[in-house]
Amino acid sequence: MTACDAVRVSRTLPTTGTLVGRDAQLEALRGELHAASTGRARFALIEGQAGMGKTTLLNTFIAAAEETVVVRANGVESETEVEFGVLDQLLRHSGFEAVDLSSEDHVHAGMSLLHALDQLESRTPVIVVVEDVHWVDAASLRTILFAARRLVSERVLMLMSVREEASELLPSGLRVLASGGGGITLRTEPLSVHETRDIAAARGIWLSPRVAEQLRSHTGGSPLYITALLTEVPADRWEAPDGSWPAPRSYSALVLRRADTAPEHARRLIDALAILGISSPLDGAATLAEVSAPLEAVESATRTGLVLFDEHADELPLQFDHPLTRAAIYHGMGPATRARLHARAATLVDTEAAALRHRVAATAGADNDLAAALETHAAAARARGAWSAASGALLSASRLSASAQERERLLLEAAEASLYGSEPEQAQRLLPEVERLHSGPLRDGVLAFAAITQGRGDEAERLLTDAWDACDVEHDRALAAKLAERRAWLGILMLRANDAVDWGRRAVQASLDNDVTVPLSAWSLVLGLDQTGRSREARAILDASDERLGSRLRTGGYPLADVRGRVLLACDALEEARDQLLLAAPLQVSHGVLTKASFAYGCLARAEFGLGAWDEAVVHAELAVALADEASDAGPRSHALQAAMLVPTARGLMAEAATIANELADLPLVFANHGAARRIGLAHHAAAAGDAHRVLTQLRPLAENPEQLDVDDPGYWPWHSLYVDALIDTESFIDATRFLAAHEDALRGLDRPSMSVKLARARGRLAWRQRDLEAGLHAFSEALERVSALAMPYERALVELELGQVLRRDGQRKAASEHLLAAKARLQALGAAPHLQRCDAELEASGLRPVRRGDDVSRDALTPRERAVSRLAAAGKSNREIAAELMLSVKTVENHLTRVFAKRGVRSRSELPVD
Numbered sequence: 001m002t003a004c005d006a007v008r009v010s011r012t013l014p015t016t017g018t019l020v021g022r023d024a025q026l027e028a029l030r031g032e033l034h035a036a037s038t039g040r041a042r043f044a045l046i047e048g049q050a051g052m053g054k055t056t057l058l059n060t061f062i063a064a065a066e067e068t069v070v071v072r073a074n075g076v077e078s079e080t081e082v083e084f085g086v087l088d089q090l091l092r093h094s095g096f097e098a099v100d101l102s103s104e105d106h107v108h109a110g111m112s113l114l115h116a117l118d119q120l121e122s123r124t125p126v127i128v129v130v131e132d133v134h135w136v137d138a139a140s141l142r143t144i145l146f147a148a149r150r151l152v153s154e155r156v157l158m159l160m161s162v163r164e165e166a167s168e169l170l171p172s173g174l175r176v177l178a179s180g181g182g183g184i185t186l187r188t189e190p191l192s193v194h195e196t197r198d199i200a201a202a203r204g205i206w207l208s209p210r211v212a213e214q215l216r217s218h219t220g221g222s223p224l225y226i227t228a229l230l231t232e233v234p235a236d237r238w239e240a241p242d243g244s245w246p247a248p249r250s251y252s253a254l255v256l257r258r259a260d261t262a263p264e265h266a267r268r269l270i271d272a273l274a275i276l277g278i279s280s281p282l283d284g285a286a287t288l289a290e291v292s293a294p295l296e297a298v299e300s301a302t303r304t305g306l307v308l309f310d311e312h313a314d315e316l317p318l319q320f321d322h323p324l325t326r327a328a329i330y331h332g333m334g335p336a337t338r339a340r341l342h343a344r345a346a347t348l349v350d351t352e353a354a355a356l357r358h359r360v361a362a363t364a365g366a367d368n369d370l371a372a373a374l375e376t377h378a379a380a381a382r383a384r385g386a387w388s389a390a391s392g393a394l395l396s397a398s399r400l401s402a403s404a405q406e407r408e409r410l411l412l413e414a415a416e417a418s419l420y421g422s423e424p425e426q427a428q429r430l431l432p433e434v435e436r437l438h439s440g441p442l443r444d445g446v447l448a449f450a451a452i453t454q455g456r457g458d459e460a461e462r463l464l465t466d467a468w469d470a471c472d473v474e475h476d477r478a479l480a481a482k483l484a485e486r487r488a489w490l491g492i493l494m495l496r497a498n499d500a501v502d503w504g505r506r507a508v509q510a511s512l513d514n515d516v517t518v519p520l521s522a523w524s525l526v527l528g529l530d531q532t533g534r535s536r537e538a539r540a541i542l543d544a545s546d547e548r549l550g551s552r553l554r555t556g557g558y559p560l561a562d563v564r565g566r567v568l569l570a571c572d573a574l575e576e577a578r579d580q581l582l583l584a585a586p587l588q589v590s591h592g593v594l595t596k597a598s599f600a601y602g603c604l605a606r607a608e609f610g611l612g613a614w615d616e617a618v619v620h621a622e623l624a625v626a627l628a629d630e631a632s633d634a635g636p637r638s639h640a641l642q643a644a645m646l647v648p649t650a651r652g653l654m655a656e657a658a659t660i661a662n663e664l665a666d667l668p669l670v671f672a673n674h675g676a677a678r679r680i681g682l683a684h685h686a687a688a689a690g691d692a693h694r695v696l697t698q699l700r701p702l703a704e705n706p707e708q709l710d711v712d713d714p715g716y717w718p719w720h721s722l723y724v725d726a727l728i729d730t731e732s733f734i735d736a737t738r739f740l741a742a743h744e745d746a747l748r749g750l751d752r753p754s755m756s757v758k759l760a761r762a763r764g765r766l767a768w769r770q771r772d773l774e775a776g777l778h779a780f781s782e783a784l785e786r787v788s789a790l791a792m793p794y795e796r797a798l799v800e801l802e803l804g805q806v807l808r809r810d811g812q813r814k815a816a817s818e819h820l821l822a823a824k825a826r827l828q829a830l831g832a833a834p835h836l837q838r839c840d841a842e843l844e845a846s847g848l849r850p851v852r853r854g855d856d857v858s859r860d861a862l863t864p865r866e867r868a869v870s871r872l873a874a875a876g877k878s879n880r881e882i883a884a885e886l887m888l889s890v891k892t893v894e895n896h897l898t899r900v901f902a903k904r905g906v907r908s909r910s911e912l913p914v915d
Contacts, residue, residue, distance in 0.1 A: 021189075021191050021192065021195035021198070021223075022053060022056075022057050022060075022188065025046070025057055025186045025187075025188065026057065026060065026061055028044075028184060028186055029044065029057075029061045029159070029186070030061070032044050032157055032184065033061075033065060033068070033125070033127070033157050036125055036155055036156055036157035037068075037125045037155055038155075039153045039154070039155055040153065040182075041151035041152055041153065041154045041155075041156045041157075041158075041182065042156075042157050042158070042182060042183060042184075043148055043151075043157075043158045043160075043177045043178060043182055043183035043184075044157070044158070044159050044160070044178065044183060044184050044185070044186060045133075045160050045161075045162065045174065045175070045177075045178035045183070045184075045185045045186070046058070046159065046160065046161040046162070046185075046186045046187075046188065047161075047162055047163075047164050047167050047185060047186070047187050047188070048161075048163070048164055048187060048188030048189070049163060049164045049165065049188075049190075049220075049222065050163050050222075050224070051222035051223065051224030051225055051251065052164075052188040052189070052190065052221075052222055052223060052224070053188050053223040053224065054131070054161040054188050055131060055161070055322055056223065057188060058129055058131070058159060058161065062127060062129070065127060067124055067125070068124060068125045068126065068127050069120050069121075069123070069124050069125070069126045069127070070126075070127045070129065071090055071093050071094050071117075071120070071126065071127070071128050071129070072089075072090075072093060072128075072129040072130075072131070073086045073087075073089035073090045073093065073129070073130050073131070074086070074089070074130075074131045074132055074135075074278050075130070075131065075132040075133055075134065075135030075136035075137075076132070076135055076277055076278050076326065076327075077135045077327065078277075078330065078357075078361065079135070079137065079277055079357075080135050080136070080137050080138075080392075081137065081357060081388075081389070081392035081393075081396075082137050082353065082354065082357060083137060083139040083140075083353065083386065083388065083389050084109060084137065084139045084140050084143070085137050085140060085277075086130065086136045086137060086140035086141075086144075087109055087113065087139070087140040087143050087144065088140075089279070089316075090113060090116075090128070090130070090144075091112065091113065091116060092315040092316060093315075093316075094116040094117075094120060095120075106139055106142040106143040106146055106590075106592065107146065107586070107589050107590050107887065108590065108884075109139075109143045110143045110144075110146035110147045110150075111883065111884055113143060113144070113147045114147050114150060114151075114883070114889040114890065114891075115880070115889075115890060117147070117151070117154060117156055117889070118154065118889055118890045118891045121154050121155040121156055121891070122891075124155075125155040125156070125157070126154075126155060126156045126157070127156075127157050127159065128156060128157070128158045128159065129159045129160075130144060130158075130159070130160045130161075131160075131161045132161065132162070132163070133160045133161065133162045133170065133174070134162050134163055134166030134167075134169065134170065137388070138388035138421075139386070139388055139389070141171065141174075142171075142592065142630070144158075145171065145173050145174055145177070145630065146630075146887075147889070148177055149173070149177070149626060149630075150887060150888050150889050150892065151889060152889075152892050152895075153891065153892060153895050154889060154891045154892070160174070160178075164187075169428070169429070171630070171632060172629075172632040173629055173630045173632065176629060189221075190216075190220055190221025190222065191216060191221045191222075191223055191226065192216070192221070193212045193213050193216055194212075196212045196213075196215055196216045196221070196226055197212045199223065199226055199227060199230065200212070200215075200226075200230055203230050203231070204235065205230055205235045215229065224251055225251065228251055228253075228254045231254065232254065251328060252327070252328035252331065252332055254328075255306060255325050255328035255329060255332070256328060256329070256332040258304050258305065258306055259304060259306060259329060259332070261304060262300055262301055262303070262304050263297075263300045265289075265291050265293070265296070265297045265300070266297045266298075266299075266300035266301040266303075266304075267301075268289040268290065268291060268297070269285055269286065269289045269291050269294070269297040269298065269301050269307075270301050270304070270306065270307060270329055271289065271329060271333055271337065271341065272285045272286075272288040272289035272291075272341060273285045273307065273318055273319075273320065273326070273329075274320075274326050274329040274330040274333070275288060275330070275338070275341045275342060275345050275358075276288065276345065277326070278319055278320050278326050279316040279318060279319035279320070280316060280318050280319075281315070281316060281317070281318070282294055282298065282309075282317055282318050284348065285318055287348060288341060288344060288345055288348060298318065305321065306320060306321055306325050306329070307319070307320060307321065308320070308321055335364070338361070338362075339361070339362045339363070339364060340362070342358045342359070342361040342362035343358070343359070343362035345358040346358035346359045346362065352377060353377070353389065356370075356373060356374060356377055356393070356396075359373075360374070360396045360399075360400070363400060366400055366401060366402035367400045367402075368400075368401060368402050368403075370397075370400050371396075371397040371398075371400040371401045371406070371410070372397075374393045374394070374396050374397035374400070375393070375394065375397050375410065377389075377393045378390040378391075378393035378394045378397070378413075378417070381393065382417060386592075387417050387418065387420050387421020387591075387592055388418070388421055388592070390414075390417040390421075391414045391415075391417035391418040391421065392414075394410050394411075394413045394414035394417060395410070395411065395414040395430070397410045398410035398411040398414060408437050408438075408443070409442065411430065411433060411434065411437070412434060412437070412442050412443055412446045414430060415427055415430040415431065415434050415446050415450070416446050416449060418430065419446075419449050419450060419453055420593075421592050421593075427450055427453075431447070431450055434446055434447060434450075435447065439466070439470075440467075440470065441466075441467040441468070441470045441471040441476075441479055441483065442467075442479060444463045444464070444466050444467035444470070445463070445464065445467045445479070445482055445483050445486065447463050448460040448461075448463035448464045448467065448483075448486055449486055451463060452486065452489065452490060452493070453633075455634075455635075455668075455670035455671060457490060457493065457494055457671055460486070460490055461487075461490060464483055464486055464487050464490065467483050468480075468483050468484070468487070471483060473510070477510045477511070477512060478510075478512055478517075480506070480507075480510040481507050481510040481511040481512065481517040481521060482507075482517055484503045484504070484506040484507035484510060484521070485503075485504075485507040485511075485517050485520050485521045485524065487499070487503035487507075488500045488501075488502075488503035488504035488507055488521065488524035488525060488528065489520070489523075489524050491503060491504075491524065491528060492524050492527050492528065492673060493635070493670075493671035493672070493673045493674075494671055494672050494673065495671075495672040495673050495676065497527075497528040497531040497532045498528065498532060499528075500524050500525065500527060500528030500531075501525060501528035501529055501532065501534075503524070504521055504522070504524045504525025504526075504528055505525060507520075507521030507524070507525070508521045508522060508525055508541070508545065518545060518548060518549055519545065519549060519558035519559070519560055520558055522541055522542065522545035522560060522563065523558065523560070523562070523563045523596075525538075525541055526538045526541050526542055526563045526564075526566075526567060527563060527566065529541065530566070530567050530570055530716060531716050531717075533749070533750045535567060535570065535571055535750075535751050536751075538567050539564075539567060542560055542563065542564050542567070545560060546560050546564075558588070558591075558593065558596070559583065559584045559587050559588070561580040561581070561583045561584035561587075562580070562581065562584035562585070562588065562596060562599075562600045564580045565577045565578075565579075565580035565581035565584060565600065565603060565604070565607070566581075566603050568580060569581075569603055569606060569607050570716045570751075570752070571751040571752065571753070572610070572752070572753045572754045572790055572792070574607045574610045574611045574790075574791060574792070575611065575791060577603070577607045578604060578607045578608060578611065581600050581601075581603055581604040581607060582604065584600050585597050585600035585601045585604060585620075585623075588600055589627065594627045594628075594630050594631035594633075595628070595631045595633050595635070595636050596636075597627050598624045598625075598627040598628040598631060598633070598636035598637070598639070598640050599624075599636050599639055599640075600624075601620045601621070601623045601624035601627060601640070602620075602621065602624040602636070602639045602640045602642070602643040603643075604620045604624075605617040605618075605620040605621035605624060605643040605644070605646070606643050606646065608620060609643075609646045609647060609650075609794075610754070610791075610792050610794070610795070611791055611792070611793075612791075612792070612793040612794060612826075612829070612830055614647045614650070614651070614830055614831065614864070615864040615865075615867040615868050615871075616864075616868055617643075617646065617647055617864075618644075618647050618864035618865070618868075619864060619865055619868045619886060620643075621640060621643045621644035621646075621647070622644065622865075623887060624636070624639070624640035624643060624644070625637065625640040625641060625644055627640075628640045634667050634668050634670050634674065635670050635671060635673070635674040637667060638664065638667055638670075638674040638675070638677040638678045638681070639674070639677045641660050641663055641664045641667075641677075641678075641681055642664070642677045642678070642680055642681035642684070644660050645657060645660050645661070645664075645681045645684045645685060646684065647864070648660065649684050649685060649687070649688035650688075650794065650830070650832050650834075650835075651830075651831050651832055651833055651834075652688070652832075652833040652834040654688065654689065657684075657685050657688060658685070660681070660685070661681070661682055661685040664678050664681045664682055664685075665678075665682065676702060676717060676719075679698045679699060679701065679702060679719070680698075680699070680702075680717070680718065680719045680722070682694075682698045683695045683698040683699050683719060683722050683723075683726075684722065686698060687722055687725065687726065688834070692725075692726040692729035692730045693726075693730060695722055695723065695725075695726035696723070696726045696727070696730065699719050699722060699723045699726070700723075702717070702719055702723075703723055703739070716752075718755075720739075720743055720755065720758070720759065721755070721758035721759060721761075721762055723739065724736050724739050724740055724743075724759070724762045724766075725762055725765070727739060728762065728765050728766050728769055731769070733766065733769070733770060736762075736766050737766065740759060740762060740763055740766065743759060744756075744759055744763075747759065753786060753789070753790055754787075754790060754792060754795060756786055757783050757786045757787045757790070757792075757795055757799065758795070760779050760780075760782050760783035760786065761779070761780065761783045761798065761799050761802055763775075763779040764776045764777075764778075764779035764780035764783060764802060764803075764806070765802065767779055768806055773806070773810055776806050777803075777806060777807070777810070780799060780802055780803040780806060781803070783799045783803075784796075784799045784800065784803060787799050793826045793829070793830065794826070794827075794830055794832065796826060797822075797823040797826035797827045797830075797832070797835065798823075798835065800819040800820070800822050800823035800826075801819075801820065801823040801827075801835060801838060801839055801842070803819050804816045804817070804818075804819035804820035804823060804839075804842055805820075805838075805842055807819065808820075808842055808845060808846050813846045813847065816842070816846055817843065817846045817847075820839055820842050820843050820846065821843070823835075823839050824836065824839045824840070824843065827839055861903045862899075862900060862903055862904075865886075865896060866896050866899055866900050866903075868886060869882055869886070869893055869896040869897060869900065870896075870897075870900045870904075870912055872885065872886075873897060873900075873909045873912055874909065874912040874913065879893045879894060879897070897909070900912070
């Protein structure tokens with residue numbers, strides 16, 4: 001069977017009612033499909049209360065969408081903790097071989113989904129439908145969003161439906177997709193009186209306006225319940241004088257009545273299917289139902305209209321006609337029947353996670369043995385970074401524990417796991433329960449963790465102080481380590497580096513070997529040490545912690561390569577920093593630690609900017625921003641946008657820089673750390689725009705309050721050269737002299753070579769502006785000597801340009817031209833247009849006629865992402881490998897390469913130059 005054959009069966013699914021009052025939404029969906037069919041991937045979110053006709057709208061639209069392939073999946077309430085359950089539906093229904101997701105992370109799983117969609121849309125446009133997103137498991141939802149973000153020019157329309165009351169709990173990334181330029185949000189509102197009469201007329205029932213208004217009011221305008229009542233109540237009773245028809249029965253009552261018409265063996269099969277989910281292989285459902293003649297049972301079950309069967313499907317041929325049908329059957333069973341079937345299902349399924357889920361569903365009351373098994377399962381999930389699965393298992397264990405103390409502990413650990421896993425929505429659902437618990441160090445520590453993630457630093461500090469005072473530090477080392485680690489992290493966020501060092505030391509000392517607090521404690525401690533100029537001690541802590549961790553945690557979600565890369569970045573060991581960050585960032589993504597992954601990619605972009613790999617810097621800064629969006633965290637977004645600002649401002653791409661500046665300006669102030677990053681990013685934009693006064697406005701709080709904010713280490717926070725340049729440009733020479741003297745003195749003994757270069761260059765500019773030629777030449781020569789030892793082409797070009805300018809004005813044209821030509825070559829290779837124009841002007845003034853930038857168009861015709869793809873292709877990597885490295889779909893890589901071939905005038909990747 002082909003992939004297309006496998007998914008076309010979805011088109012035959014019947015609607016659950018007549019589509020009335022949805023013309024506008026239907027037309028909008030047709031417009032989205034048309035756009036997708038032309039090669040512009042689209043996304044639509046359909047919101048509405050339960051029973052408001054979301055499925056009917058989707059089915060009606062799909063039924064008329066000819067020449068398309070449809071891939072469908074449904075979230076199911078009882079399976080929200082089944083990792084990758086909905087993704088598995090999508091991959092299986094796509095008609096391709098099933099992927100083993102047991103050891104996958106959401107990045108690799110997302111790449112599998114992108115590959116499947118690439119293959120399908122190469123033949124015909126694809127409609128992906130995911131219903132009841134509020135019940136989709138976290139791993140699948142993260143994977144689907146990962147893929148949706150990377151669909152650009154594919155012929156794919158992705159549709160998701162969600163209950164209105166649950167829409168606020170959805171990840172913000174999904175809502176962003178549905179409100180941005182590539183998506184829309186549609187609502188299914190309650191039906192009007194006129195529309196209610198239309199539904200009745202379609203069933204041969206005439207309703208007067210009075211009765212229609214009563215029916216609409218009685219049902220809340222729900223098409224589902226209106227249809228149910230019109231089906232159940234005889235036509236001759238609708239116009240009774242007193243309007244005494246029955247109150248609307250629930251959809252479940254209708255389903256159960258139809259199910260009761262099935263023979264006993266068919267009803268057992270329907271019940272078994274409800275236990276297994278919305279769809280199942282026939283043999284699995286038949287075995288659970290203990291049906292000896294499965295095909296006969298299927299034949300009878302399908303006559304009820306509740307079950308569909310596709311005998312040609314390779315996978316999951318048995319399914320309910322609608323998720324609500326499954327829910328009605330499942331909840332309509334007696335508790336004893338449901339428990340018995342779940343207990344039997346636990347012995348039949350082939351994964352530990354599924355078996356535990358069925359065991360939990362089969363258990364009424366406390367079961368300490370099962371709670372212990374769930375906690376063990378959670379520990380294994382936590383070790384591999386599957387925080388969502390860990391949180392779900394711990395929450396179930398909490399419900400099953402016989403001990404009130406254990407129930408509280410497990411609930412707190414479940415909330416904690418959701419916070420570690422960057423799942424604020426799940427944590428938010430648990431926090432009311434946490435807040436009702438008696439105050440104690442573990443409970444206050446979890447609430448503090450939540451407060452930190454929500455930007456409430458003062459509240460977090462108070463809670464952590466209370467928790468620490470109440471904690472038995474000597475005997476409960478694990479808890480003490482967690483509390484100290486959070487205080488250290490809070491110190492980093494509040495720009496109190498010495499606090500981070502103090503609490504980081506306590507956390508490292510208290511941490512149990514191979515516990516997750518080891519890398520987290522070292523992370524904050526090392527950053528605090530490095531921010532206060534103690535980089536040697538920071539490296540010693542890293543070496544000791546790395547040795548202590550062992551291979552299991554070293555490759556987990558919190559690799560110390562991340563913070564090692566930051567330390568190396570601060571001391572300008574850029575190539576080593578890049579290697580460490582390239583190791584750490586993908587690991588953090590794969591483990592769902594998106595906040596730290598965003599920071600890591602932002603630092604990687606800064607390292608690549610320093611090295612002159614500006615195209616790669618653009619790509620990785622974009623990844624940093626996207627991951628911050630997925631984490632719904634404004635903190636890392638400020639750092640990511642600061643990194644994203646570097647290349648556009650250096651290349652003079654002011655429209656792009658202005659867009660980034662607007663995003664930075666709109667960010668809410670969360671912590672001082674994030675505010676500092678925002679100020680530095682906006683200062684870069686102001687400097688590129690030539691607005692020195694605005695640079696000073698942004699950076700003055702950092703310069704004038706070093707005792708309150710630990711951002712004065714000249715090098716770790718890269719703002720000092722921007723500030724002193726702005727002082728010079730505004731002729732604030734006395735302030736500039738004082739600032740330089742103070743920070744040049746502070747640099748002594750610190751490992752910050754590039755900052756010493758920048759400050760020496762600034763001193764040269766200051767001397768030149770004050771007409772002290774000798775001092776200026778001395779400072780520039782000193783800067784050139786220092787920068788020559790660094791692999792930083794842009795910084796070197798700026799020094800050469802400034803030195804060339806001074807030499808030319810001093811009449812030393814030959815020496816000036818040598819430096820200016822060297823600067824020109826570097827600036828031209830980087831595409832640094834503003835300084836290149838200055839360089840050309842100086843060369844002309846020196847009597848040379850430099851080749852204009854317009855004569856070298858071929859290189860700049862490629863976008864940064866096209867150049868990154870071109871380099872990887874020229875290095876021999878396949879399209880699939882390039883897609884995985886850059887987190888793109890294969891189709892997007894193919895499109896980039898097509899444009900690269902055309903722009904560079906080559907016919908194959910073997911002809912691409914290795915840049």
